[in-house]
Amino acid sequence: MLLMAIVWTVMTPRLLRSVVGLAAVSVILSMIMFYMDSPLAAVFELSVCAGLIPVIFFTTISFTQRVGQEELIERKKIIFRQYVYLPIILAVVAVVMLLSKPVVDFVFPTAPVVQDVRKVLWDDRHLDLLGQIIIILAGALGIVALFKETKK
Amino acid sequence: MPSLLILLPLAVLVIFNLPLGMAMRRLYYWIVATVLVAQGFFVAVTPFFDWKALNDPLAMFFEYKLSIDAFSLIMLFIIALVASVSLQVARYTIEPGRKTEGFINLLLVTVIGMNAIVMANGIFSLYVFVEVVAVSSFILIAMNKSKFAMEGAFKYLILSAVASVMILFAIAILFFISGDTSFSSVQSAAKVQAASAYVKIAMMLLIAGLFIKSGIVPFHGWLPDAYTESQAPVSVLLAGIVTKTVGVYALIRLMYYVFGMSPAAQKILMFAGALSIVVGALAAITQKNFKKMLAYSSVSQMGYIILALGCGTTMAIIGAVFHLLNHAIFKSLLFVNSASVEKSLGTVDMEKMGGLGQKMPVTGFTSVIAFLSTAGIPPLSGFWSKLIIITALWTAGNTGYAALALVSSIITLGYFLSMQSMAFFGQVRNGLEDVKESGMGLAIPQAILAIVTIGIGLLFPVIYNLFLMPLGNILR
Amino acid sequence: MVMSFNLIRTLIGLEILIKVATLFIVLAGHVTGNTALAQALVVTLIVIEVVVMVVAGGLVLCIYRSNRTINANELVNRKG
Helix, strand or coil, rough: HHHHHHHEEECCHHHHHHHHHHHHHHHHHHHHHCCCCCCCHHHHHHHHHHHHEEEEHHHHHHHHHCCCCHHHHHHHHHHHHHHHHHHHHHHHHHHHHHHHHHCCCCCCCCCCCCCCHHHHHHHHCCCHHHHHHHHHHHHHHHHHHHHHHHHH | HHHHHHHHHHHHHHHHHHHCCHHHHHHHHHHHHHHHHHHHHHHHHHCCCCCCCCCCHHHHCCCCCCCCHHHHHHHHHHHHHHHHHHHHHHHHCCCCCCCHHHHHHCCCCHHHHHHHHCCCCEEEHHHHHHHHHHHHHHHHCCCCCCCCCCCCHHHHHHHHHHHHHHHHHHHHHHHHHCCCEHHHHHHHHHCCCCCCCHHHHHHHHHHHHHHHHCCCCCCCHHHHHHHCCCHHHHHHHHHHHHHEEEEEHHHHHHHHHHHCCCCCHHHHHHHHHHHHHHHHHHHCCCCHHHHHHHHHHHHHHHHHHHHHHHHCCCHHHHHHHHHHHHHHHHHHHHHHHHHHHHHHHHCCEEHCCCHHHHHCCCHHHHHHHHHHHHHHCCCCHHHHHHHHHHHHHCCCHHHHHHHHHHHHHHHHHHHHHHHHHCCCCCCCCCCCCCCCCCHHHHHHHHHHHHHHHHHHHHHHHHHHHHHHHCCCCCHH | CCCCCCCCHHHHHHHHHHHHHHHHHHHHHHHHCHHHHHHHHHHHHHHHHHHHHHHHHHHHHHHHHHCCCEHHHHHHCCCC
């Protein structure tokens, strides 16, 4: 089901539908995550990717929209040419993976001590936390630096 | 102690972005310069002084998993050096005021990110800070606001993001296998199952992703545009450290320390390295834009490093890291040269240059030194690193590659000399009569870098014992 | 999909790639039983992803301002 949503998002000619498709993909992804014992990640994914990012995209698109009929027609031509390759590639990859399956054997590591509360783990990953703060800072500073000239 | 390298610049960054008075803002530049120089000192002093004996006051509040070994030390030194040079260049090429502040902000973030990269303890932390550096690099490239800069930044963004995705997939597979992301667990897991197909796939993905980020052929598409179109201090920063840290350092660290070198990986690395050497050198010859030529030359030099990495012997790795160090220095010097030329002339088109050596003595002289070092002429630093690499290749039995490296070195030399004579020596062209040297501000960093280049070349035995042998001891 | 000519479409395609990678990490966590670590990684990833997207969007805006187009084919102009 996820695959279908992805394919549709990629191929649809109308940009806004694409963004909606992205949100839909996020929702489905989030549900999958939920099933895999990762409730917190699912929640993050849902809130951020199904909400925040489409907002970003809508803002960007609203500033740059320039819908032209030629665009749609050209798009349909390109779709046919390019995306004929894509299923072929996917099929090849799938075949390769299926063939190599019997060869593959990997040892699962001994299950580590399961931290039942996720928050307990976050004490371990301080460096990543710091990294997140820094990257948010970087993004903010960057955007400011990019758009500063309008204020001057 | 190591966490200070990250927290101190961060504190400076935060403090100086609060609304302060004008006087404080002028201090910003000086304080940042001090911080960077302090980092350089830290590195220089470390072999003689055991920092661990000092109590880390911050350990009570923050416990970060950071580790420094000889390789990280060398990288920290380069980061400090090139970043301070870049800061200096920025002061004299970007108009003062708000724009400079923006640059310094992003510079600090980049330095923080790179420090963290070389001190990181696990693949995922590595990735996080690689992204930090990437984000700040995008903005830095685009700060020029010209059409081409934007295009370069966007190309870099897309390619870098694709590379990040590949690296993420590799991380996921490694997570699969080892249940953790720290270097030691991945290393032990990879040793146990070296033959498994999944490990191989992970390695392929990792190599491919990191090749894109380092600008190795055939993934170097973004590099010429990004280097050329960005402003002068950004080019210095990019060419001098960012590409190296984010791409090459990560490659060396992961391939050599964590994964061990399987024969297949070695072949790929050596082939890609050799390809980069040749393509980079050939492309550089045809360029008319000074900066673009330097960009392709960087691709070529990265090829040397990757080639040596692929060889895999201890001596080769020492050569690779040493060449990394040297290239950071002389390539930065060349870009500062280009900055000073650009400032005085207003152009980097080589066809318009001629006889500059008479008008701009400092630039001319230092650029000669840098070029000679690039081509590997004794007694400059480049000579030693290339010698080590070629010798290592020869003794490991890869005589074909060694010969290739030697030959392209000679070709590079030939080309550089001819370009040099055209632009800097010879007759002064029309319209260039009133060109002057571009001022002390740019002359000082050039002089410093040139002195370091010569110094490393002359003091080679000292450097070898002090910095490079410990490197060899850490390697397996 | 990433090679599309409209820059924003490229970004969307990139987004999807990142999500798939996220999915793999969660999968790995589920299989090895270390769901806590996997979630920590995923959360960090999502933060990074958002920042990168915001910056990318900002870049696209800037490109649009100077070129009035976000069509990749039209944007290719070489300087030699």
